[in-house]
Amino acid sequence: MNRKIKSILGSILVIAMVTAMLTVGTKSFFSDLEVSTGNTFTAGTMDLKIDCNSKWYDAAGNEKGSIYFDEKDLIAGEDKFFNWDDIKPGDHGEATISIHVYDNDAWGWLHLIDVKNDENGLMEPEIAAGDNTTDEGEMNKYLQFMIWRDWGEDGIPGTNDEGEGDNILQDTEEIVFKGTAADLAGYECNWLGPYELKACVTYYFGIAWQLPFDTGNIVQSDSFSFGIEFYVEQIANNPNPQPPS
């Protein structure tokens, strides 16, 4: 190998070594990378569900009818808490309705709608009892209701303590209404509330009813009927809640 070729080979070797060193230098830089993906705005949800456990008994305590449904979205005209035909003096019953709101805390209201006192024709015993109003039934003056918070001994909903949601009124539980069907009808189109409803807590309400023994013939064939509307609204950003107009 002559001197010129050796020199060229030497130069190539030096270039290769420098290139290799530069390459190693590039790969050794400290580095870091931060990534955020999927940034999204999704609206919250609010879902009200109601369930019912309702019984009708005669004076001797024999069950005459029952309605039960687990928590659901109510279908108007289909899901009823009471649907009793042929009740008589001495009959009584109880319905426990529970209210659940999911995903977010809510303000809740309720009121009665479509209250009706139907005469359903004037029977001879009714006329004999002094009924002279053919267009208005009298059941609402005799049928008694009592509504209480079935929240147990601690008076707090959702703690599942003794007596909570058991369909029985204990001394510690608060009665929120007691009176005749006519008194109850005072809440027609008159929103009750707002009540604070915590998400995922079950709020049990007991509704006891009876047609007293001393109810006379004047209510034969009469009926009292009503609907209930429940309304909820978000609590967040809503410090001065107003009932629906």
Ligand SMILES: [Ca+2]
């Ligand atoms: Ca009448």
Ligand SMILES: [Ca+2]
């Ligand atoms: Ca409780």
Ligand SMILES: [Ca+2]
């Ligand atoms: Ca109870």
Ligand SMILES: [Ca+2]
């Ligand atoms: Ca009547």
